[in-house]
Amino acid sequence: MSADWLGQIPAFLIACVLxxxxxxPAALLLxxxxxxxxxxxxxxxxxxxxAGSLLAPLVGLRWSFVPVVIVAAVITAIAAGLWFVRRSAEGIRGGDGPxxxxxxxxxxxxxxxxxxxxxxxxxHPTQLYDGLFHLNAVEFILSNGDASxxxxxxxxxxxxSTFYPTLWHALVALIVPFTSAVVPATNIMxxxxxxxxxxxxxxxxxxxxxxxxxxxAAWAPLVGFGFSVFPLGFLNWGVLYPNLIGTLQIPLILAFVILACRHGLPWAQRVGLALTAIAAMGATALGHPSALLGAVAxxxxxAAWRAWQMARAGGMRTRVIVVIVGAGCAVxxxxxxxxxxxxxHEWLPNSTLAAALGEVAFLSPVGRATGLLVGPLAFIGIWTVVKSRRWWILASHAIAxxxxxxxxxxxVLSLRSAIVGVWYDDATRVAALLGVMGLPLAALGATVSWDWIRTQKQQGRTVRAVAVLVVGILLAATHLSAVVSDVRYMRNVSFRFDAQSQGLSSEEAELFSLAATKLGPDSLVIGDPLTGAALLYAYTGRDVVFPHVTGKYGADAEFLARSLNTGTAEVCQSxxxxxxxxxLDFGERELFENHFTTYRGLHELAGSPILTEVASVGESASLYEVTGCR
Structure with a gap:
């Protein structure tokens, strides 16, 4: 581990504590x-x-740990009240073995x-398209003291006012003071x-x-390494930080909803678990609403199984209520x-049905390297569930x-968009849902398989047990190719940071450091965001006209994006x-070529009669001052 990582260990520990x-305290009291x-x-x-990000601006607080502590204290007080009501209740246990x-x-x-x-x-900053927005959004929160x-x-x-899920950016903003900058804080989080x-x-x-x-439960975290599309895929596509923090929470929603519906719970414990499930839903929605909708699906x-149980156990009145409530929820x-x-419609279908079913079978979706163990383990888990007749678990996986x-x-694009338009029709984001039930099923399959191996050994069939174990190890090794592929892509593309980076180069970042000494607090900088120039804001806090590629920046900004290099009187007016x-002019290399938004007017600025170069690094990174318009 390099020295720069070692120096961030305190920040990492703070992030984990956060x-x-x-x-x-609330979890203990529950x-x-x-x-x-x-x-x-x-x-x-x-x-x-x-909730703290929502509360803070309403009570006049800047974004910090203070609103988080206030909300956590309120939740702890509610949990304490529920504990006091049922002090003798047994604990809710799960996964407590060594x-x-x-x-x-x-x-x-x-x-x-x-x-x-x-x-x-x-x-190293992310070099992907959405990284421009997400890194700058953290700086926007820090500059305004508002994470709502x-x-x-x-x-x-x-x-x-507008709405954009900011849980990820709020998290990162809280640890920036411990890392000194937005980029390392993002990587640590x-x-x-x-x-x-x-x-x-x-x-x-x-x-x-x-x-x-x-x-x-012990196998589940380990089989997670065999599911290539999530979480590593979200760092190599997008980059999908909000979807990442949202999707990570989907299994937690499922767990607490199921726990809250357990039979025989005292009402206080049921209320506590239900409130925890609601809290999980709220946090997931603030991570990314599509993740919450995925969890609900x-x-x-x-829900249908529990409704059926209630209807069978109750009388006609109960059945009518169940039908009415169920119909209302469906609507x-x-x-x-x-x-x-x-x-x-930016992402269109790109697979045959047979290929897609093959990816489902091996839990290796969206054309990624295919491992040969997790899929078969999931089939063993599915067969085990079939024997126990817990059909709703299989139905949930079938929905994914x-x-x-x-x-x-x-x-059929119209039907496809009606079904998965919640995820921008993006197969990568949808594919992550396959792991929510698929990986627990694979973990169940691993448990059943391991128990079978132990039984064979106990019955004296050692050769058979060892042979199956060796085959399992060899199949597990096939998943290394997917991990290596992701790591290689991260190093060579997503987080590459040198003169050949597809977004921001190391020379351009060096120019940011020079620019910070030459720009005043009221300076406003324009540059083609597709070249990485937008990240001046995240690196220095100095305002830029285009903090992201898309947005509504006004007619003058759009005109300059097309025409600034002409140096006309109209350009000076804008x-x-x-x-x-x-x-800023960072040359011709762009992180997302052929984008529908044009920034051609922000290139080829050398020799412009209205600009004077004030700093440069390398052959293509230059900072100009507007000197010919006044």
């Missing part, structure tokens, strides 16, 4: 035990951060190692949420789904699904499969209207 600490305790602490912590903690710890260390190697250096999702107006200058939340989430939902197979079979879900549709097939294959003082 993910668990605020919610731990009598959660085992891995469910850690899961509850994460849920309440993320909910406190999300094997579970070994599995979680091993998985956490594994993800830390993979991400450190993939990102290469804590100072209703105030993320960075790409809408002049707007007073990326490692923390994956290493802490994902193993715990998988172990928790598996322990809740399969309580009779206690070892499955996966919960439909469980509400379909209505929200329709209005939450954000179809862009249906959504994936619609995204990657369905040729410069004066906006108050532009400097221009």
């Amino acid at each position: 993910l668990v600490g605020p919610g731990l 009598r959660l035990r085992g891995v469910v305790l850690l899961a509850g602490a994460i849920v309440v912590s993320l909910a406190s951060i999300g 094997g579970v903690w070994i599995g979680i710890g091993t998985a956490a260390l594994g993800w830390i190692a993979i991400l450190v190697v993939g990102i290469s250096s804590v100072e 999702p209703f105030h993320m107006t960075m790409v809408l200058p002049g707007a007073t 990326t490692i923390a949420v994956i290493a802490v939340i994902w193993p715990v989430a998988l172990a928790t939902v598996t322990s809740v789904l399969f309580p009779r197979h206690r070892a499955a 996966l919960l439909v079979p469980f 509400a879900l379909l209505t929200v699904w329709r209005f939450a549709n954000v179809t862009t 499969i249906f959504l994936f097939l619609a995204a990657t294959w369905l040729p 410069i004066d209207a906006l108050g532009v003082t400097h221009v």
